Amino acid sequence: MTPLHLSHYTASSCLGHGLDATLAALRQHRGGLAPCRFETVRDLATCIGEVAQVDDCPLPAAFAEYECRNNRLAWLGLQQDGFNAAVEAAIARHGRRRVGVFLGTSTAGILQAEQAYRRRDPASGALPDDFIYRTTHNTYSVADFVRHCFRLEGPAMVVSTACSSSAKVFASAARMLASGLIDAALVGGVDSLCLTTLYGFNSLELLAPEPCRPFDAGRNGISIGEAAAFILLERPAHSLDAGAVLLLGTGESSDAHHMSSPHPEGLGARMAMAAALQSASLPATGIDYINLHGTATPSNDAAEGKAVAALFGDRVPCNSTKGATGHTLGAAGGLEAVISALALQHGFLPGGVNTRQVDPGIPIQYLTDNRDLAPARVLSNSFGFGGTNCSLVLGRAG
Amino acid sequence: MKLTAYLDGIGLLGPDLDNWDTAQPILAGATDYAPRAIVVPPPLALPPAERRRVGLPVKIALAVAQEAIATAQADAGQLASVFASSGADGDNCDVICRTLASEDRQLSPTRFHNSVHNAPAGYWGIASGAMTPATVLCAYDGSFGAGLLEAMSQVGVSATGTLLVAYEAPYPEPLHAKRPFPAAFGLALVLMPQQGPHTLACLQVELAAGPADHLANPDLEALRRQIPSARSLPLLQALARGHAARVVLEYLEPLSLAVEVQPCR
Numbered sequence: 164m165t166p167l168h169l170s171h172y173t174a175s176s177c178l179g180h181g182l183d184a185t186l187a188a189l190r191q192h193r194g195g196l197a198p199c200r201f202e203t204v205r206d207l208a209t210c211i212g213e214v215a216q217v218d219d220c221p222l223p224a225a226f227a228e229y230e231c232r233n234n235r236l237a238w239l240g241l242q243q244d245g246f247n248a249a250v251e252a253a254i255a256r257h258g259r260r261r262v263g264v265f266l267g268t269s270t271a272g273i274l275q276a277e278q279a280y281r282r283r284d285p286a287s288g289a290l291p292d293d294f295i296y297r298t299t300h301n302t303y304s305v306a307d308f309v310r311h312c313f314r315l316e317g318p319a320m321v322v323s324t325a326c327s328s329s330a331k332v333f334a335s336a337a338r339m340l341a342s343g344l345i346d347a348a349l350v351g352g353v354d355s356l357c358l359t360t361l362y363g364f365n366s367l368e369l370l371a372p373e374p375c376r377p378f379d380a381g382r383n384g385i386s387i388g389e390a391a392a393f394i395l396l397e398r399p400a401h402s403l404d405a406g407a408v409l410l411l412g413t414g415e416s417s418d419a420h421h422m423s424s425p426h427p428e429g430l431g432a433r434m435a436m437a438a439a440l441q442s443a444s445l446p447a448t449g450i451d452y453i454n455l456h457g458t459a460t461p462s463n464d465a466a467e468g469k470a471v472a473a474l475f476g477d478r479v480p481c482n483s484t485k486g487a488t489g490h491t492l493g494a495a496g497g498l499e500a501v502i503s504a505l506a507l508q509h510g511f512l513p514g515g516v517n518t519r520q521v522d523p524g525i526p527i528q529y530l531t532d533n534r535d536l537a538p539a540r541v542l543s544n545s546f547g548f549g550g551t552n553c554s555l556v557l558g559r560a561g
Numbered sequence: 562m563k564l565t566a567y568l569d570g571i572g573l574l575g576p577d578l579d580n581w582d583t584a585q586p587i588l589a590g591a592t593d594y595a596p597r598a599i600v601v602p603p604p605l606a607l608p609p610a611e612r613r614r615v616g617l618p619v620k621i622a623l624a625v626a627q628e629a630i631a632t633a634q635a636d637a638g639q640l641a642s643v644f645a646s647s648g649a650d651g652d653n654c655d656v657i658c659r660t661l662a663s664e665d666r667q668l669s670p671t672r673f674h675n676s677v678h679n680a681p682a683g684y685w686g687i688a689s690g691a692m693t694p695a696t697v698l699c700a701y702d703g704s705f706g707a708g709l710l711e712a713m714s715q716v717g718v719s720a721t722g723t724l725l726v727a728y729e730a731p732y733p734e735p736l737h738a739k740r741p742f743p744a745a746f747g748l749a750l751v752l753m754p755q756q757g758p759h760t761l762a763c764l765q766v767e768l769a770a771g772p773a774d775h776l777a778n779p780d781l782e783a784l785r786r787q788i789p790s791a792r793s794l795p796l797l798q799a800l801a802r803g804h805a806a807r808v809v810l811e812y813l814e815p816l817s818l819a820v821e822v823q824p825c826r
Contacts (some may be wrong), residue, residue: 206666269677276654276736280662281615289735296739301647302678302699316815318768320700323678331696338714343562344768358661363673365810415694419686422611423674431692476601548674549683551695 164337164442166409167183168399170347171249174501175500176390176488179214179439181243186505188514194487196374196517202274209215209370212388212489214239214355225371227309230300231272233355237308240353240391247396249312249444250349264319265308265336267328269493269547271321272299274357317345323493325547326456328352329392330496333555334413336396337443351393352497360387362491367423369460373462375490377457377483377515378464378529380522385458388489392497393503405561408504410462411540412443418550424429425463427544429470430544432456435552436474436542443540447475450556451538452512454499456546457483459488467544468525475527480531482515496545500555510537563767566723567760570633570751572625573597573797575784576744580628586804588781588794588801596780599745606688607708614671615632615684616650622681623688626726629749634759635722637689640751641715642682643788644697645708646790648740649660649678658736681707681726683707693721700790704789706812711822712752713766722753727790746788748797762800769819773811796820 177195178188181211196210220239241247247510254262278293296409298304320545322331329352336348338521364370366383371384398409403409416438418431425432440447453475456467464483471481483501491498504511514532521529540558564630571581576596578584586592604612604623620642630637648654651814652694653675674680679697685697696715700707704725726748732740756763774795776782781798783792792811799806810818 166584177623228669242634261752276658277661280658280735283662283735294739296736297701300648301701301740303647303701303704310813318707318710318816319813320698320704320711322696322698324695324697325677325679334694335696335711335714339713340720342564342714344564344710344714358666359657359668359673359676362661362666362668363657363676364669366668366670366673417682417686417692417695419690419692421687422680422683425668434692503677547679548677549679550686551679551682551697 164413165341165398166411167337167340167396168403169408169410170395170543171246172394172501173244173246174390174392174498175214175240175489176498177214177388178488179406180239186509188215188487192514192516194374194516197491200220201287207361207365207370208372210374210386211348211356212386214389215516229298229530230316231275233272233305233353234308234371236355236389236391237305237353240393246393253347253395254313259314259316260409261346262315262319263317263339263345264306264310264315264347265322265350266309267322267332267333267493267496269314269323269325269328270354270359271302271304273359275299277358287289294313321384322334324551325549326492327545327547327551327553328493328496330545330553330555331415332417333410334553337413339394348396349393349395354491354493355389371459372385374517375459375486376517377459377486378522378525380520382459382461382464384425384460386489388491390491390498392494392501394500404561405559406508407550408507409558409560410555411558412439412556414438414442414505414554416552420550423548425466427466429466431550431552432467432546433473435554436470439542439554439556442493447557448477450540452506452540452541453479453541454541455481455483455505456544457485459485465525468527472526477526477528479513480528480530480534484513486515486517496553499543501559503543503557506541507557512538563765564717564754566713566716566767567756568750568755568762568764569759570629572628572749574621574625575746582782585801589694594780602796607684611684616653616675617745618650618728619681619684619729620813621745622726623685625747625749626685626724627765629724629751635751637690640691640716640722640724641693642685642695643708643712643715644682645704645727647699647701647704647729650675650680650800651730651736653734655733700719700788700813702809702814705792706810706818709766709818715750716754725750725752727793729788729790746784746791748790748793754823762822762825765821767819769817770807770815771809771817773817774809809820
């Protein structure tokens with residue numbers, strides 16, 4: 164593919180609001196997971212990665228119909244790192260119809276429906292009048308909200324492929340840019356805590372009781388997190404700073420195997436990584452760091468480890484940052500693309516936290532400590548329920 | 562900027578629209594349209610264990626996908642796919658919300674994994690064996706338009722044959738009152754980068770402004786207005802008539818999609 168410039172980006176997660184807080188936590192090898200006290204949940208012994216102050220940030224009155232945790236998190240995220248101003252500048256450069264919005268989410272504002280069901284009319288069973296489906300519960304609501312915030316008039320959609328959602332938006336946006344339909348794309352992911360995912364992963368016995376430990380020999384499940392990550396993608400200017408970050412390749416595949424278990428040999432994951440390398444016109448030796456999907460369930464990490472080892476051997480330092488951020492589900496691809504961009508821009512490899520003893524049965528070079536090594540190109544993996552896989556290759560311009 | 566693709570196969574399922582073959586004369590106006598309940602074939606392509614677990618949207622998506630693949634005589638394993646829907650499995654969503662609002666919040670694992678918006682794509686992979694890229698998207702009432710644009714850009718940019726599947730199934734109450742779909746509906750299109758022996762028509766899609774086309778038949782027009790995947794009906798009607806045509810489909814305000822249809826047989 165023709166490289167695209169990540170002309171502006173930001174992320175907010177349990178590590179903090181915006182890039183400075185995120186970078187500081189990564190540099191200090193610090194995570195943000197804490198015991199779950201979310202909403203009314205008192206019966207799940209697990210840790211979560213909750214974004215601070217989401218409840219304290221109501222939407223401006225003009226956007227009241229969009230009021231829900233997911234859109235609040237989106238709004239909070241848009242206020243960081245001058246992202247709002249960068250989007251306005253892109254609109255000034257290209258026009259309102261030439262900026263697309265492609266965001267990933269798995270559950271959007273479903274929490275709004277979960278809470279509305281508690282307030283059903285006792286006689287009729289009807290949901291309360293203040294529950295607005297279109298702007299909160301519907302999967303598209305977060306892209307609609309962001310498009311509405313910037314009064315954009317271009318193409319838009321939500322990609323909702325579970326935990327690969329906000330990686331796949333990069334591929335869709337790249338196709339839209341290549342086809343000439345748009346000149347800039349606002350991509351990323353927003354996924355927020357809700358009861359469906361907490362009790363859902365609990366039903367699958369996939370919630371770790373302690374902060375999750377990706378690729379640890381004793382790993383025992385995920386910690387659910389939430390995040391808002393936004394990236395502005397544009398065609399590169401003729402001259403870019405050496406520190407500028409480019410999207411070099413995208414690769415997508417399907418497992419065609421099972422709804423909630425990965426292909427045991429990681430075949431789909433391997434195909435996605437190989438397709439991303441091919442799209443970037445790079446050999447496997449061209450990658451300096453891999454940000455793994457690494458959810459910390461026994462089967463996911465084993466399958467991904469096999470796929471990475473098959474393509475890269477143990478040559479490439481890699482790890483999962485989910486020990487620090489939790490698994491932010493539909494926002495994970497976007498968040499981890501931003502973390503990968505920070506590693507490229509600031510010249511370090513963020514070591515995985517919580518992992519005490521790396522699984523000796525997985526023959527990859529798993530980093531548990533930060534490393535002062537400036538990567539030129541990184542690969543970021545995102546895989547999800549339904550056997551959906553996406554890998555991205557990002558690189559420094561200089 | 563026009564995106565071009567060759568349409569090799571169509572699948573359709575809706576009220577009194579049992580498949581593309583029998584729906585063609587209805588859409589062309591040669592046969593009366595008599596709305597009746599949708600008849601959904603069982604998902605026989607799935608292994609028995611999965612077959613029992615799937616809800617209505619998966620059954621619809623698989624039925625139209627298989628019909629389109631069969632008429633195109635295409636190899637499903639070679640096609641990328643795009644699934645577009647405004648909602649996921651409404652019955653499943655209702656049960657989950659009821660359970661979470663109750664004293665006992667324990668969910669069934671199957672209910673949870675079926676709750677993802679990409680469940681039909683996951684089951685399609687299991688049914689077809691396709692390990693190709695599958696994108697699953699939502700744009701509320703503009704979901705069909707968004708799916709068509711995504712599929713056309715896959716075909717144009719990646720030069721990959723692409724299966725587009727769009728579908729909705731009604732929510733039960735109380736969500737139905739908030740998002741009322743009168744019926745289930747689904748369609749699938751097999752879109753190819755080159756013309757082949759099975760090509761039905763050449764499609765060219767571009768962003769446009771202005772109102773979407775309406776249908777003269779009031780019952781079909783009601784479907785078009787009320788179900789996002791049925792926003793495709795003006796295109797299907799043009800294909801059923803078999804003449805060159807330009808149709809305008811609803812997308813996202815202020816944009817619409819203009820589709821030029823050039824029959825190839």
